[in-house]
Amino acid sequence: MAGYKGSNINPKKFEIGQLKIILALLPLAVFMGIPIVFIVCHAFKPMDELFAFPPQILVHKPTLDNFVKLFKASADSNIPMSRYVFNSVIVTGSVVLLSILFSTMAGFALSKLRFKGKYALLEINNTALMFVSVAVMIPRYLVIDALGMKDTYFAHILPLLAMPVGLFLVKQFIDQIPDALLDAAYMDGASDFKIYRSIIIPLIKPAIATTAILAFQQVWVNVESSNFYINDESMKTLAFYLNTLANQNSNVAGQGIQAAGILIQFIPNLAIFLILRKSFMNTMAHSGIK
């Protein structure tokens, strides 16, 4: 890979030739940045600006009013907010880790190993991708009920684990790894598991990072499981809690609380993104696949 040295992906010098590319990218970049700015500013808007029409993106007179209201509302409820945060962290962490593990393992098997029924399974997965998740709500509830997992963390975790999209992405990336690489390892006496661990995993790091982010945000904002499978208030997640807070309060005051809640929910998302950014931007160039 010419042009890549170590981890500094930026060229050292600015050249005139770059100007046209930067000019093309800059306006688009501004559009891309709008939602972030909007979310942050929205949380700090006072009441009259929240309902301004047409909506303003920037805030003129920032206040902490919304946050104060949010904490006041949460102080009134029986269960402390930290409990919801704890639930959310546990659920999200386990879903992200397990779904990465499962989807890379299955992706490796489906892409590189030989066994009977492989193609049928692939087709089944691809068809399952298309299915509307809303429609399987009730049967899923029945399954979870039958397994006795209501009001446990499993009810949060299991429905999201089988993530066909993640498997699909990972499998496509593993397909790109040349068989010769694996054959060489087999010749040197590596077992399947060894190959999975020391060849496949390092090579598809960017795909893993992407899957991790997708899984993370899917779980983090998910209210469905708290809504349907959990009756016990203390087992529900943060996303659900913030949602209800906004709905419980009157519509006008709720807007401010909702804006603040969304910002709070959004910050971990951003943090994960910034942490994983390095891994999916740098490793792509070094994956050694040609």
Add this chain to the structure above:
Amino acid sequence: MNNKRKTKPGQLEKRENAVGYLFILPWLIGLVLLVLWPIVQSFQYSLNKIKLLPQGMAKLYVGFENYSQIFLTDPDFIMGLESYLLETLIAVPVIVAFSLIIAMLLNQKISCRGFFRMIFFLPIIIASGPVMQQLADQEAASIPMMNVTMIEQLLDEYLPHVLAESITSVFSNMITLLWYSGVQILIFLAALQKIDTSLYEAAKMDGGSKWECFWKITLPTIKPMILLNVVYTVIFMSNNEQNALIVLIYDTMLSATGGYGYASAMAWLYSIIESAIVIFFAVLIMGRKDVYERRAKKYQRELRKEKRLERKIRKRGERHERSYAKQKEKQQRKQSKKSA
């Protein structure tokens, strides 16, 4: 010399099978239990009228009546489906082409590349969930400067009304579409970086322009990734919570008139149409083969033909041999009879 084989024939294959199943097992259990089984179940429900009562579900088998009802008496679903189809067919190529362009720009050597990449990947974390919902509520996603009605009038003159309407809706949702393309940009960028740079160097040596390089090297190499992106985009657009049809299905499920069975039928129809769209795009992309692929395929076909011929000849030979052997046996028997 000990010629004994240690493994019986077929055993190695079995072992290979076992390893494969072992790797796939945890995912498979989850898939069957929480995805496939509910899907099958929902098909069963779609053939019933279902009422949710306090003591449980009351089912009444009606066959395919739910489906015929959707087509014959329910205007909402068909109309929603129409606009969904048109919008998807227009928006998906736009998103994919846009993300390919962005990825190629981001693949250039420019200063602040890290910063730009970060900005363009950002939509990955906002494109779903409550953030997008709120943006849509606030109507912050439309471009205020653009006069959409004027474009619509202009398009209306030259195109049929339905088509013009969906094109304008794509225009007015342009920013939303940009926000949807985070993952696609990421995938394309990864694919672009994996292209062997020596290919470009060789092409340059032979006097290929950048334009030619793009069509003859870049596009064919990243073709599988284009398909991946198209599939991802279709699925993402159809299954997110802002989609009007999803909302309709959800509402029907909870409403008194529709009920769960009816909603299941809707969901099944919707999924079938979604698959049809994906297959349409897949055929469009993977169906077109370049010269080399065509030649390789032809060669393979010829090879297969030859093999078939060989097998035929061998079989015929075997048959002949057998019949010959039989004849010989008969003769021998005759002779032995005679001699006896």
